[in-house]
Amino acid sequence: MRDRQIRFIIYYLLFICVVSCSKPKAPTQYSDDERLPQIFPEYQDVTVPCNIAPLTFAIEEEGTNFITRLTANGNEWIYEGDEVCPTPKQWKKMVCPETSIMAEVFIEKNGKWTRKAPFAIHVSSDSIDPYISYRLIAPSYVTYEDLTINQRCLENYDESLIYGNMSNSTETDGQCINCHAYQKYNPNRMQFHVRQYLGGTIITYDGKVERIDMKTGRTVSAGVYPTWHPTEPLIAYSTNHTGQSFHTNDNQKVEVQDTHSDLMLYDVMSHEVMPLERDTNDLDCFPFWSPDGKYLYYCSAHYVKRDTAEAVSKEFDMIQNYKKVKYNLYRRPFTLDSRSFGEREMIFDAAADSMSATLPRISPDGRWLLFTMGGHGVFHIWHKDADLYLLDLQSGNCQPAKVLNSDNVESYHSWSSNGRWVIFSSRRTDGNFTRPYIAHFDGKGNFTKPFELPQSNPRYHHELMRSYNIPEFMTGPVTISPQSFASAVRKDSIKAK
Numbered sequence: 001m002r003d004r005q006i007r008f009i010i011y012y013l014l015f016i017c018v019v020s021c022s023k024p025k026a027p028t029q030y031s032d033d034e035r036l037p038q039i040f041p042e043y044q045d046v047t048v049p050c051n052i053a054p055l056t057f058a059i060e061e062e063g064t065n066f067i068t069r070l071t072a073n074g075n076e077w078i079y080e081g082d083e084v085c086p087t088p089k090q091w092k093k094m095v096c097p098e099t100s101i102m103a104e105v106f107i108e109k110n111g112k113w114t115r116k117a118p119f120a121i122h123v124s125s126d127s128i129d130p131y132i133s134y135r136l137i138a139p140s141y142v143t144y145e146d147l148t149i150n151q152r153c154l155e156n157y158d159e160s161l162i163y164g165n166m167s168n169s170t171e172t173d174g175q176c177i178n179c180h181a182y183q184k185y186n187p188n189r190m191q192f193h194v195r196q197y198l199g200g201t202i203i204t205y206d207g208k209v210e211r212i213d214m215k216t217g218r219t220v221s222a223g224v225y226p227t228w229h230p231t232e233p234l235i236a237y238s239t240n241h242t243g244q245s246f247h248t249n250d251n252q253k254v255e256v257q258d259t260h261s262d263l264m265l266y267d268v269m270s271h272e273v274m275p276l277e278r279d280t281n282d283l284d285c286f287p288f289w290s291p292d293g294k295y296l297y298y299c300s301a302h303y304v305k306r307d308t309a310e311a312v313s314k315e316f317d318m319i320q321n322y323k324k325v326k327y328n329l330y331r332r333p334f335t336l337d338s339r340s341f342g343e344r345e346m347i348f349d350a351a352a353d354s355m356s357a358t359l360p361r362i363s364p365d366g367r368w369l370l371f372t373m374g375g376h377g378v379f380h381i382w383h384k385d386a387d388l389y390l391l392d393l394q395s396g397n398c399q400p401a402k403v404l405n406s407d408n409v410e411s412y413h414s415w416s417s418n419g420r421w422v423i424f425s426s427r428r429t430d431g432n433f434t435r436p437y438i439a440h441f442d443g444k445g446n447f448t449k450p451f452e453l454p455q456s457n458p459r460y461h462h463e464l465m466r467s468y469n470i471p472e473f474m475t476g477p478v479t480i481s482p483q484s485f486a487s488a489v490r491k492d493s494i495k496a497k
Contacts, residue, residue, distance in 0.1 A: 049128035054091035065108035097125030167486035173197035183228035233268035256379035326351035
């Protein structure tokens, strides 16, 4: 009896060893298909940073069995099944700078194997900032409940909460949170807005957290869209009266418009607000500092209410004529000693081509201006014709960033701190949810094919029912806890002067 038990244990251990030690192998008998495999996300022939988290993908083809072979630096890795998920240890061996990871996908169907056209994942020696942050929001038009500002490590899959509105919302009083921004990618110098219940602007500066009430008698509103001065404790804002209207016979159901907007400067140390002088018929929005802090870029539209016998408000007049509102790009020189701005200068005349430009973002070297352009308006996240354009500030040449664009929305975008990567929001996946895409920039005006933010579960973005909003690069994580932010939101606000 004892010998029989010993033999059983030995056979069982041998069986476990055979099963656990056997590795899948790529088929040796197959036919070639010249078409690339259908995978999600679409990582065929993308360029990635040398410090990015492992790219995982799912094979979206019909078949009974799937084998994928990845080769790099003389090594190979075989994956069985319709999901290809390299481990961090494997990925680290693959991503040698200025080399490529080759991928071969084999599909078995009706007892026969087919190899799809191989593709490459190119690895750049240009690293990327280790963190990004974004707001996660349901794609609703008029209502919301649970909003969060999250941060994600790009070198792995770690995601954490910066602040969530449910920390302070009640059954009767809710919050909107938005517009997180940093001074020169520094997570220790940050701001975001809390709207409605306990509203105010939360500003953290080297560990000090304050809630500011920026509304004054001389401004259109409190601060809205922010941009930090690159070196000084100053934040430029647009101040806006924003509303929504809805179409009844257009597949773009919502139109977001500013009926009034202006620019102002806020001093973090003195809590002082300085409105900029302007024409009341100009709609100034989305400011952004040049890297040297000598210019403030922004977009602006000139709109004068029609002189008609019908007594309508400017707001209703703009709703009726929303396609006539065209924004151009401008800049104003800034003198730090006197905290004064000079006369504005037009940088790009989009209206001359019956277009509308918004969201100017300057590369860290000060040469390139990336912006979004569509047929009308300023809030292009709802406009399917919105594309990204690149303006060379040295030559004045402006071209669409074709490799970044799709047949759906391309909207908010940010440069990495070394100027070699951009991240932007796009609805190309399904037309409903914005997802973050990253692309390499060579510093000479050329982008590579963008790739979707990698996840440990390759089908994660098929399942996530929220949009990523305002992806921003950071040199590290925000270390102030969500509970500390929640406590700061509950404190009395400081009234701006």
